[in-house]
Amino acid sequence: MCFLVDTGGTDGLLAQKTLEITNEVLSSYKNQGGYDMLGRTKDQIRTTEQVNGAMATCQALKLDALVIIGGVTSNTDAAQLAETFAEAKCATKVVGVPVTLNGDLKNQFVETTVGFDTICKVNSQLISNMCTDALSAEKYYYFIRMMGRKASHVALECALQSHPNMVILGEEVAASKLTIFDITKQICDAVQARAEKDKNHGVILIPEGLVESIPELYALLQEINGLHGKGVSVENISSQLSPWASALFEFLPQFIRQQLLLRPESDDSAQLSQIETEKLLAQLVETEMNKRLKEGTYKGKKFNAICHFFGYQARGAMPSKFDCDYAYVLGHVCYHILAAGLNGYMATVTNLKSPLNKWRCGAAPISSMMTVKRWSRGPATTQIGKPAVHMASVDLRGKAYEMLRQNSSSCLLEDIYRNPGPLQFEGPGADAKPISLCVEDQDYMGRIKKLQEYLEKVKSIVKPGCSQDVLKAALSAMSSVTETLAIMTSSSTGQPPL
Amino acid sequence: MCFLVDTGGTDGLLAQKTLEITNEVLSSYKNQGGYDMLGRTKDQIRTTEQVNGAMATCQALKLDALVIIGGVTSNTDAAQLAETFAEAKCATKVVGVPVTLNGDLKNQFVETTVGFDTICKVNSQLISNMCTDALSAEKYYYFIRMMGRKASHVALECALQSHPNMVILGEEVAASKLTIFDITKQICDAVQARAEKDKNHGVILIPEGLVESIPELYALLQEINGLHGKGVSVENISSQLSPWASALFEFLPQFIRQQLLLRPESDDSAQLSQIETEKLLAQLVETEMNKRLKEGTYKGKKFNAICHFFGYQARGAMPSKFDCDYAYVLGHVCYHILAAGLNGYMATVTNLKSPLNKWRCGAAPISSMMTVKRWSRGPATTQIGKPAVHMASVDLRGKAYEMLRQNSSSCLLEDIYRNPGPLQFEGPGADAKPISLCVEDQDYMGRIKKLQEYLEKVKSIVKPGCSQDVLKAALSAMSSVTETLAIMTSSSTGQPPL
Numbered sequence: 001m002c003f004l005v006d007t008g009g010t011d012g013l014l015a016q017k018t019l020e021i022t023n024e025v026l027s028s029y030k031n032q033g034g035y036d037m038l039g040r041t042k043d044q045i046r047t048t049e050q051v052n053g054a055m056a057t058c059q060a061l062k063l064d065a066l067v068i069i070g071g072v073t074s075n076t077d078a079a080q081l082a083e084t085f086a087e088a089k090c091a092t093k094v095v096g097v098p099v100t101l102n103g104d105l106k107n108q109f110v111e112t113t114v115g116f117d118t119i120c121k122v123n124s125q126l127i128s129n130m131c132t133d134a135l136s137a138e139k140y141y142y143f144i145r146m147m148g149r150k151a152s153h154v155a156l157e158c159a160l161q162s163h164p165n166m167v168i169l170g171e172e173v174a175a176s177k178l179t180i181f182d183i184t185k186q187i188c189d190a191v192q193a194r195a196e197k198d199k200n201h202g203v204i205l206i207p208e209g210l211v212e213s214i215p216e217l218y219a220l221l222q223e224i225n226g227l228h229g230k231g232v233s234v235e236n237i238s239s240q241l242s243p244w245a246s247a248l249f250e251f252l253p254q255f256i257r258q259q260l261l262l263r264p265e266s267d268d269s270a271q272l273s274q275i276e277t278e279k280l281l282a283q284l285v286e287t288e289m290n291k292r293l294k295e296g297t298y299k300g301k302k303f304n305a306i307c308h309f310f311g312y313q314a315r316g317a318m319p320s321k322f323d324c325d326y327a328y329v330l331g332h333v334c335y336h337i338l339a340a341g342l343n344g345y346m347a348t349v350t351n352l353k354s355p356l357n358k359w360r361c362g363a364a365p366i367s368s369m370m371t372v373k374r375w376s377r378g379p380a381t382t383q384i385g386k387p388a389v390h391m392a393s394v395d396l397r398g399k400a401y402e403m404l405r406q407n408s409s410s411c412l413l414e415d416i417y418r419n420p421g422p423l424q425f426e427g428p429g430a431d432a433k434p435i436s437l438c439v440e441d442q443d444y445m446g447r448i449k450k451l452q453e454y455l456e457k458v459k460s461i462v463k464p465g466c467s468q469d470v471l472k473a474a475l476s477a478m479s480s481v482t483e484t485l486a487i488m489t490s491s492s493t494g495q496p497p498l
Numbered sequence: 499m500c501f502l503v504d505t506g507g508t509d510g511l512l513a514q515k516t517l518e519i520t521n522e523v524l525s526s527y528k529n530q531g532g533y534d535m536l537g538r539t540k541d542q543i544r545t546t547e548q549v550n551g552a553m554a555t556c557q558a559l560k561l562d563a564l565v566i567i568g569g570v571t572s573n574t575d576a577a578q579l580a581e582t583f584a585e586a587k588c589a590t591k592v593v594g595v596p597v598t599l600n601g602d603l604k605n606q607f608v609e610t611t612v613g614f615d616t617i618c619k620v621n622s623q624l625i626s627n628m629c630t631d632a633l634s635a636e637k638y639y640y641f642i643r644m645m646g647r648k649a650s651h652v653a654l655e656c657a658l659q660s661h662p663n664m665v666i667l668g669e670e671v672a673a674s675k676l677t678i679f680d681i682t683k684q685i686c687d688a689v690q691a692r693a694e695k696d697k698n699h700g701v702i703l704i705p706e707g708l709v710e711s712i713p714e715l716y717a718l719l720q721e722i723n724g725l726h727g728k729g730v731s732v733e734n735i736s737s738q739l740s741p742w743a744s745a746l747f748e749f750l751p752q753f754i755r756q757q758l759l760l761r762p763e764s765d766d767s768a769q770l771s772q773i774e775t776e777k778l779l780a781q782l783v784e785t786e787m788n789k790r791l792k793e794g795t796y797k798g799k800k801f802n803a804i805c806h807f808f809g810y811q812a813r814g815a816m817p818s819k820f821d822c823d824y825a826y827v828l829g830h831v832c833y834h835i836l837a838a839g840l841n842g843y844m845a846t847v848t849n850l851k852s853p854l855n856k857w858r859c860g861a862a863p864i865s866s867m868m869t870v871k872r873w874s875r876g877p878a879t880t881q882i883g884k885p886a887v888h889m890a891s892v893d894l895r896g897k898a899y900e901m902l903r904q905n906s907s908s909c910l911l912e913d914i915y916r917n918p919g920p921l922q923f924e925g926p927g928a929d930a931k932p933i934s935l936c937v938e939d940q941d942y943m944g945r946i947k948k949l950q951e952y953l954e955k956v957k958s959i960v961k962p963g964c965s966q967d968v969l970k971a972a973l974s975a976m977s978s979v980t981e982t983l984a985i986m987t988s989s990s991t992g993q994p995p996l
Contacts, residue, residue, distance in 0.1 A: 032630070032917070033627065033630055034630035034631060034633065034634045035634035036630055036633035036634045039634065039636060040634055040635065122627070122920070125815070125920075126624075126811040126812075128814070129531065129620070129810075129811050129812060129813065129814040129815045130810060130811055130814065131814070132530070132531055132532035132534055132813075132814025132815075133532060133810055133813045133814035134814075135532065135534040135814075136532045136533035136534045136537065136538055136813075136814060137538065138537060142810070306810065308810065308811065310811070312627075312628060312631055312640070312804065312806065313624040313627050313628055313806065313808070313811075314624075314627060315627065315630075315631045315634075316626075316627040316628065316629070316630025316631035316632075316633075316634060317623070317627045317630075317920070318917060318919045318920065419530070419816060421816045421923075422620070422623075422815070422816065422920040422921040422922070423920040424920070424922060424923060424924070425919075425922060425925055426922070426924045426925030427923055427924030427925065
């Protein structure tokens with residue numbers, strides 16, 4: 001088999017750059033990390049012009065199919081292309097594949113994305129090394145910011161793997177509407193409580209999306225984004241902020257001001273990887289601890305922080321066995337989706353926490369994962385009223401989060417650091433899967449099947465010839481079930497629960 | 499067996515903090531990284547007061563032995579303690595063990611140190627991930643500073659493992675007396691040459707010791723260090739610099755000025771881990787590339803750099819199999835050194851590049867590794883005239899460096915990135931050793947033995963009863979050999995060659 005594939009990401013697609021993927025070409029990339037075989041760009045296929053450009057390429061090259069690999073934005077693009085191609089009677093079918101390190105493409109069909117396990121394994125090892133190092137030196141607080149975009153899935157999984165002293169999830173901050181000062185105080189109180197136990201070291205994880213979860217910083221970013229949109233130059237933005245935003249902006253240290261002013265990404269979100277929230281927090285905590293020390297309310301040693309950003313160093317890593325398996329199966333599913341002539345579908349594999357021979361392959365219309373968010377505004381949201389695959393936040397009612405919370409106070413005070421070790425390809429640990437994947441009740445399709453089995457069973461028991469009593473009991477029970485479900489469904493948004 | 503060991507590093511020794519190492523205590527630390535079982539501090543045992551304090555502890559606790567684990571400074575301390583203890587008829591024997599991530603304790607008896615392999619394996623993986631990422635995004639230059647103190651052993655080994663586009667060894671810079679502007683120009687020319695091949699990405703390794711190898715920065719650091727020594731406060735240092743140093747200081751960006759002014763470490767060297775040389779270089783290169791772009795001498799894309807510091811995240815890592823084996827054998831050697839009643843010796847294992855069953859255990863007097871450097875001055879040198887175990891620089895005539903140079907132009911232009919993958923405990927690659935260890939002619943003691951075998955052979959051939967011709971030939975040959983060696987030895991410094 002051989003394929004013609006567009007290279008250089010979206011830009012490459014529009015410019016009709018191609019590479020024939022032969023077995024020989026593929027052999028040196030198989031089971032490797034990175035996007036270097038085909039390249040990647042960050043631009044969306046959003047405007048009519050871009051969509052038509054993509055269609056022109058597909059028609060010019062007579063492509064049977066366009067396989068789009070990526071996260072929420074890429075798969076939103078895939079759905080839009082599929083629809084446009086179908087309307088225009090373009091023969092090219094579009095298939096999406098869930099691949100993103102952030103783990104934020106997650107719904108009833110997609111349990112996790114390719115790359116998430118690898119990124120979490122590589123980062124968890126590094127975080128654990130930092131924990132050991134903190135415990136060896138006994139004098140530093142390591143503030144570690146984690147790549148992962150707006151949602152905190154990576155930080156959550158890494159915290160479950162490594163047991164650092166603290167992790168501040170964006171979703172928690174947003175739910176509790178904590179200000180930057182609340183967070184600073186939380187960290188300071190933790191430092192103080194640890195000092196009382198004679199511990200002057202610690203490791204604190206901060207997801208890069210945190211900055212957008214802190215209400216006042218989010219509002220400030222929105223204003224800045226709005227001014228960018230109006231074409232105001234970077235130098236003039238600060239003078240055009242509202243009085244409230246301006247006061248916050250002036251309060252912030254110089255380095256972070258510059259970073260907040262950076263032009264937004266192609267999807268309109270802030271340049272999260274460039275905003276050093278960890279340094280901001282470390283600086284605010286240091287100031288506060290020095291103040292407490294001076295006032296005599298804190299009697300421990302001088303607070304010392306060292307800041308880190310973990311992301312780039314994990315992104316091109318050799319994939320874990322789980323990710324390799326998952327990617328191979330998804331690739332195979334793509335082939336079957338295309339062989340069946342489907343368009344606008346995403347390749348899916350569910351029941352991933354079970355052994356490989358129990359995985360369930362499937363295909364789901366991307367449109368079934370799309371919703372219209374009428375209430376969203378600000379950075380990183382799509383145009384109002386336009387359907388999109390939306391990023392899934394960490395579920396604060398989910399089992400993974402519950403697990404994190406159960407351990408949080410012993411993690412904070414007792415240094416129960418855990419080192420999962422470097423990613424292994426053989427021996428014990430080589431088959432480990434993400435903890436957050438394994439604790440959740442997943443296998444949505446499996447459970448739907450289970451329900452269908454129940455219904456079949458009732459049908460087979462209650463059929464002509466059964467006793468009046470059985471029929472009566474069945475009718476009564478099913479009437480009650482039906483009523484309950486009808487009420488639940490009408491009060492919900494109509495979206496299936498995650 | 500059970501041991502009483504001092505905890506909390508040097509401070510713990512002086513404060514008589516102890517921990518009984520039982521099998522149970524040890525079991526949770528076996529084959530793990532970090533110094534968290536006993537703790538560590540950075541202070542030397544240097545003053546008479548500290549030495550006497552250490553002796554008082556050993557006598558009070560009736561210690562049979564003090565095992566000192568560390569690099570060049572710790573082993574210098576060990577030698578000094580051994581001598582003082584012997585003079586004072588203190589019964590405690592002192593043994594040194596070569597353990598440091600920097601790999602700069604290296605001589606005819608010590609082929610490598612425990613920790614070096616692990617640090618290089620963990621860092622090489624991360625560098626390789628960055629290379630893959632650079633190649634995927636095709637728009638960034640990653641400037642990566644490597645922990646490793648003044649010598650560039652870690653950077654050299656990682657470069658041999660990962661094949662980044664460039665590595666700037668401190669030893670090369672010092673040997674060629676390159677200024678910061680020369681280095682900037684070298685990088686800019688490389689960026690330009692790559693741009694002509696349509697490559698707008700790259701990975702550049704910078705050892706943290708580079709800053710002390712650049713002549714003018716070294717001179718500036720010396721002046722600052724001198725003023726620190728005179729008790730000049732940080733705020734006043736800049737005004738008391740010589741005109742020349744002051745001019746350089748004022749030219750440097752604000753962030754690096756602050757870092758250069760930090761108080762030196764306990765061994766008088768600059769706080770290398772805190773000086774962001776990679777940011778300084780990235781900034782200078784960006785300025786120069788923008789200038790070339792404006793002048794039209796450079797026609798490529800805008801230069802973008804992202805900076806990283808790799809060190810902390812590798813320091814507490816789970817050790818490689820090689821490091822575990824090496825440490826176990828050294829520990830066993832310590833036991834034999836002490837059983838033999840030796841004092842002031844270092845445990846050694848040579849012939850490390852051969853399979854484990856060919857390793858040669860030994861013990862060498864630490865004093866035989868010590869020299870007096872009368873000509874040294876400035877940061878990170880010991881008191882003039884005092885013997886010390888000195889840091890070994892990268893040997894620019896050695897085979898490892900030669901290997902690096904052979905590949906350097908293809909590494910620079912052709913992106914022949916290599917990913918050694920994550921550290922493995924089983925399967926292929928688990929037994930890999932450092933490349934720089936394997937390419938050098940080592941096994942010094944083995945080669946001495948070989949020589950003795952030759953001498954024995956000559957002796958057994960040329961004995962009463964041999965022919966006149968044989969005697970004549972042997973006399974002539976040996977007279978010439980003896981003369982040659984006598985001349986070589988008299989013209990050398992008397993130090994054995996490394």
